Amino acid sequence: MNLYKTAALVTVFAAFEHGLGFLYRIILSRTLGPEGLGIYQVALTVFAVFLTISSSGMPITLSRIISKHRARGSRIGEHKATTAAILLTASFSLAITLLLFLVRTPFSTIFSDPRCADLFYILIFSLSFTSVYAIIRGNFWGNKRFFAYSLIELIEEIVMIIVGVLLLLFVRSEVADVNKAAAAVLISYLASFAIALIYFMVKGGKFRSPRGEIKPLVKSALPVTVMRASSSLVNSAISVIFPMRLVQSGMTSARAMSTYGIVGGMVMPVLMIPSSLIGSIALVIVPELSESYYRGNREKLSELAAKALNATLLIAGILIPLFISCGEGVGIFLFSNAESGKLITQSAFILLPMSVTMILTSVLNSMNCERETLLFFLLGSSGMLLCVWFLPSYLGSGALLVGMAADYCVTALCSLILLTKKTGKLRSGKYLFSLLLAVFICTLVGMGLRSLLMIYLDYIWALLITMLTVLGLEALFSHFFKLFDFAAAFKKFFHRSLRKDPAPPK
Secondary structure, eight states, rough: OHHHHHHHHHHHHHHHHHHHHHHHHHHHHHHHHHHHHHHHHHHHHHHHHIIIIIIIHHHHHHHHHHHHHHHTTOOHHHHHHHHHHHHHHHHHHHHHHHHHHHTHHHHHHHHSSSHHHHHHHHHHGGGGHHHHHHHHHHHHHHTTOHHHHHHHHHHHEEEEEHHHHHIIIIIIIOOOHHHHHHHHHHHHHHHHHHHHHHHHHTTTTTOOOOTTTTTHHHHHHHHHHHHHHHHHHHHHHHHHHHHHHHHTOOOOHHHHHHHHHHHIIIIIHHHHHHHHHHHHHHHHHHHHHHHHTTOOOOHHHHHHHHHHHHHHHHHHHHHHHHHHHHHHHHHHHHHHHHHHHHHHHHTGGGHHHHHHHHHHHHHHHTTHHHHHHHHHHHHHHHHHHHHHHHHHHTTTHHHHHHHHHHHHHHHHHHHHHHHHHHSSSOOHHHHHHOOOHHHHHHHHHHHHHHHHHHHOOOHHHHHHHHHHHHHHHHHHHHTTTTTTTTHHHHHHHHHHSSSSSOOOOO
């Protein structure tokens, strides 16, 4: 399967998975309410810290090491590296789980609401299982088994939604709804682990002596783990600091938790819509980048990096006009919450630096730049924490969005500079200029059209017509400014399917 078909397949899976998750988030927002959603979000955020510490750096490192072994034709090396990664992750995650249960009483005091602690200790049962699953997923990634990778991720999402809906809507008990939601997450993690392990063994996965692979794995994974663990720690710190600073600025505790629930549980899922598509690009292109890097093919490296960056810019450029012109209506329609809609509109431009940061972090990590991406992350996070600490008194919920903007702008700029240095050239300047011009025009048309339609139509019809019009304009400008070649993409995607195999020689 060629790169275009693979990318398309993974994108379809990712979009479907993200769409299901988004629908489930709407169900949660309506059943749990802003306060319950805030509690759920805090528990997940703190759990993510320990999940990140136990496994985060390993999958991408394992993928890159497997790519190196593939380039050298060493199948045994792949098996040894996978075994080493599983042993390291399983041992560490089990130790963390036992320690957290031993210190449950003092550890629970870090949560401002005891209900968050109850949720966290439901989730922590899955730590070892989902950590090992992440390693197996890294093996699939390195071996370019994208179908299995994507399908199991989708199954995990489906299991969580089915179990969550059944527990929340049809099971009547004294158990709090937020605890039922956490139980659904736990069950989905166990399901994905079991399916991935069975598939790994069926497809010839083997365990060999990890001798010689542990040290390189730890050395390469440590910077990525530190960066992602720091990211989770920052998010956890924000989940505690942000409501606290809102209370100190004059809000009640319940209002502060609701505000965090709106930003973290309603606005952020909308802003993270590009992540599934960008993740698909990274999933497909990172093994190719790693092989080109280890083979010293700098020309191909530059070409692949530019393609990944341009595709990411296009995704962000499509969504920004939609968010600005339709964000308020989207918030009301999806969450029945006007404040979330206003924040979606106000934060639309964050999509550009956020999307660039996402793809370039993956690209640079595939090129053995884990230490540099860690430094960039720390610089950006410092700006975010400063905003969250000092701005709530002036901006309220907007302080978190300003902090995110500062974080992603710093990280994206530093990453672009490093990538240009690594590849020697990066032909995306002209593309970005054309994209921004198209975004500007489509945004103006979308805002004007929606304001006009709201005078005569119901907001849902005004929202739908505006979105369809903006999408049509974006397709037109993408062709006019040569942002996306529809004909070439169609030809490349279907080329192998339409080409007939030559007749065998007589």
